Amino acid sequence: MRHMVSGAVSRPLSDAPALGSSLGLRKRYVLRLLRTRFEPRIEEILNRLGQVAEDLGLDVFAVGGFVRDLLLNKQNLDLDIVVEGDGIAFAAEYARRFDCRIRTHRKFGTAVLIFPDQFKIDVASARTEYYLEPGALPTVEHAPIKLDLYRRDFTINTLAIALNGSHFGELYDFFGAQRDLQGKAIRVLHNLSFVEDPTRVFRAIRFEQRLGFRMGAHTEQLLRSAVRMGFLDKIGGQRVFNELVLIFKEENPLPAVLRMADLDLLEYLHPDLLLKNRVKKLFASARQAIDWHRLLFTGESCRHWLVYFLCLLADLNDRAVDSLCQRLSIAPRLQHIFTVEREAVHRATNLIFWRRMHAVPPRPSEIYGWFQPLSIEVLLYAMARSGNEQVQRCLSSYFTHLRDLESQLSGSDLKQLGISPGPLYKEVFQRLLSARLDGELVTRQDELDFVRKHYL
Structure with a gap:
């Protein structure tokens, strides 16, 4: 198969017929896209990469999502570079010339260039991969650019822009990527x-939902067959979880979740994981809650994907959630959130609802x-x-007021009052x-009087 692929003729964009829209553009239009979509610095970096490659007698290409999104007029600064030759040596020479740091991974022949402002470029040696068994990690060999592109997941990710000298800006499309970008199709190779x-x-x-594309009929048939034949069971749970996290990091993950349900993937994660209407509505409510928190301008980070993932698990009981965590080899700190913290917040919100029903509102100290x-x-x-107003009020009060309160006294104050340091x-x-x-204490003097009354 590798011999058949490598034997085909490469097809730079400058020799390809125009396909309409912004796709199938010739070299000069690719250059125009680079200049209009990015600040001048990016083209300067790409030119320098080509200069270094020329001096070392290597061919170098920009590949992957950067090229795909350039043709789709989408912003993408995740710059992946492939070198036909020693990618680590190439990266080291670039770093030497242009004041970058370099982080290498010799096992895979890859490196990361880290600029002074922390901008990063991934550099890899052109390679081919083959799998000794389904789901195993690949065995890697050096290869020409065409074989490197052939190992990619989907045709739309197989485009490459040449960066060397007079070839700078030539777009290579070996596997019909332009056709599928125009047709908004996700196809395997x-x-x-x-x-x-x-x-x-x-x-x-994930690519379907992010780009507004659809899997080709044959690709979807292959996917369904792989799921039905149990090939997902041959990969580690952590790898599956990592892919799920990427899906839930999308701006609106619900369409992808609906698609997973359509393809019977939720049942693969756990037999009881069903996408009922209540859970669908929960995703919309989660988005509102996330937007509300963003508008508080607290400056604290929030892992939005985690909120959505909790929504997916909403109808699972505690035992099922624990089983799912084990199935996906979820890290202990996240397991704690999915199990212990989830159970705790369920108990708290149920208690608030019960207290309201019995006209016994919780004190602020209890909410805290x-x-x-x-x-x-x-x-x-x-x-x-x-959906309970009282629960939401308690949560809002905690976020906007209660959690920022603290005592006005310090350990030094207690020591001056004659209390020895200790438990x-x-x-x-x-x-x-x-x-x-x-609200029982308001001023610093109130707190001093409280300590004197109860501890002196």
């Missing part, structure tokens, strides 16, 4: 694609005690999940904070 790397199942769905140990993502999930300090500060949260 060969029939064993999903067998060799079953994680491509999830990438196909319930929510303070939990991550932001779990709290936003709870806000999305609860008692923790109790004192906890009681001071609770009293402040409940």
